[in-house]
Each structure stands twice: as C-alpha cells, then as structure tokens.
Amino acid sequence: MREIAIVTGASRGLGAAIAERLLAPHRLLVCVARSGNDALVARARSSGAQIDYLRCDLADAQAVDALAVSLGARLREHRDAQRFVLVNNAGVVEPIGPIEKLHTDPLAVSLQVNLASLMRLTAAFLDATDDASGERRILSISSGAARHPIAGWAAYCATKAGVDMFTRCIVDEQSRRANPARACALAPGVLDTQMQQTIRSADFPSIDRFRQLKAQGGLVAPEEAAARIVAYLDRDDFGAHPLDDLRDHAARR
Numbered sequence: 001m002r003e004i005a006i007v008t009g010a011s012r013g014l015g016a017a018i019a020e021r022l023l024a025p026h027r028l029l030v031c032v033a034r035s036g037n038d039a040l041v042a043r044a045r046s047s048g049a050q051i052d053y054l055r056c057d058l059a060d061a062q063a064v065d066a067l068a069v070s071l072g073a074r075l076r077e078h079r080d081a082q083r084f085v086l087v088n089n090a091g092v093v094e095p096i097g098p099i100e101k102l103h104t105d106p107l108a109v110s111l112q113v114n115l116a117s118l119m120r121l122t123a124a125f126l127d128a129t130d131d132a133s134g135e136r137r138i139l140s141i142s143s144g145a146a147r148h149p150i151a152g153w154a155a156y157c158a159t160k161a162g163v164d165m166f167t168r169c170i171v172d173e174q175s176r177r178a179n180p181a182r183a184c185a186l187a188p189g190v191l192d193t194q195m196q197q198t199i200r201s202a203d204f205p206s207i208d209r210f211r212q213l214k215a216q217g218g219l220v221a222p223e224e225a226a227a228r229i230v231a232y233l234d235r236d237d238f239g240a241h242p243l244d245d246l247r248d249h250a251a252r253r
C-alpha cells in the first residue's frame, strides 16, 4: 500500500465526505466513528479501495487508548508506505449554553472527543511512524470558534483553541526531527451538517446568524468542503501555515 490515511468521525458530515474522497486503490483508509457508514464501505468495495472501519466512542478514554494501540499496529504494518495521513475530524459542539451552566459530564465529553482523543491518536500516529521514511501529514479540523469567542460556546471554543495550540506544539517539536511530520489545524467554514442542526436548535445569543445562513443558502455542502480539504492535504506546502482557514485560503488563490 503506497499510502495509509486515518479519518475520525467518518460516519457522516464532513468526515464521511473526506473519507469518500480519500477512497483509492493505492491507499488503505482507516475510518473511526461510533456509527457505521455502509454507503462508504460499499463504495470502497465496488471501487477496489481498501477500507478498515473501526467503531469507537472517542468520549471513552479507555476505548481511545485501545484504538491508539490498534492504529499504531496498522501503521507499523505499513511502515514502507510513502505517505501517512491522519485527519482528526470527529467533533461535538455541545454543551451549548452560558458558562454558569457548564457541568462536568458534558464538559468531559467535549474535552475528550474534541481534544484529548485527538491528542492521544496523534501521539500514536507520530510514535508508530517515527522511524518511517514516508512523509507524514496531520490535518486537524479546527473552527473559526477556536479563534473568535462565541457566547454560549465556551466548551467548543476552548477545545478547538486547544486543537490549534496542540498543532503548533506538534510543528515545534517536529521541527527538531530528521523527518518532521507536517501539521495543520484548518477551519473549514460553516457547513451544512448535523452539527449545524444541533446549533440551530440550541439557545445562545448569536443563533440568528446561523439560522439566517441556513435560510439564505450560506452553508457549504460537506462534499464541497471535503474536495477542497483533500486538495489542501495534497499541497506541496501543506503545513506551511500551522493554523489556517479554508475561507482565507480560497481568497488567496
């Protein structure tokens, strides 16, 4: 296999669209989510692409540890690959509400899914490919909310800001290595996915902006974002901007 790519949150939305774009005969695609994605697996079979679909609750730290070990083993099996890719996409926007109402259980899910599992899986990815000669690319899906506070979204803003800083730390550490992995935390724009449905049915001060975006056709289809993200992943200068925003990037072209 020339390439191995891991995509978390591949059951629907942006992750499913990215995974679909990454199906190719030369690439082993490893997908992670709690729910299955029969359409994706069927598409892989009919197109001759190799896929492993792993069911895991990324909110469960022990399950994430076991997943990290199993992903590490898969990566080592393919240590001769020319390229290793990790797309950290799984995420949750909840809990939404004022900071006074934050409670431990939903906060722990947000921190674990959006940040701790991403850090653990990235650690396993880097460790298992440390002595590989192929190139290594880590793309974490961030958000505009990592860089601009949104009232009522403190957990999401803080965890996504954590993803941004973690990415900068990866780049800093890797810059000292012989074969440095490249990393980017990329904000994808506002997408027409289940996450936006959750947002529109919540209660927070700027909710009208999100309802209007939907009503006025201002949301980006996940397939369109995925096409641009996969092209971004392939760029020669991938990682040159550790924090990036697909919207700014499009404007630069």
Ligand SMILES: NC(=O)c1ccc[n+]([C@@H]2O[C@H](COP(=O)([O-])OP(=O)(O)OC[C@H]3O[C@@H](n4cnc5c(N)ncnc54)[C@H](OP(=O)(O)O)[C@@H]3O)[C@@H](O)[C@H]2O)c1
Pocket (backbone or CB within 6 Å): 008, 009, 010, 011, 012, 013, 014, 015, 016, 032, 033, 034, 035, 036, 056, 057, 058, 059, 060, 088, 089, 090, 091, 092, 093, 113, 141, 142, 143, 144, 187, 188, 189, 190, 191, 192, 193, 194, 195, 196, 222
């Ligand atoms: N939608 C937007 O406007 C927008 C904007 C900026 C950034 N983003 C980011 O884009 C990424 C994808 O979001 P989306 O809009 O595609 O959301 P989505 O439609 O809600 O999909 C979220 C994905 O994450 C997975 N996931 C959630 N909780 C999980 C858990 N406990 N264990 C394993 N997987 C879990 C889901 O799979 P299961 O439920 O099957 O587990 C699903 O595949 C997220 O990181 C999000 O923060 C989205």
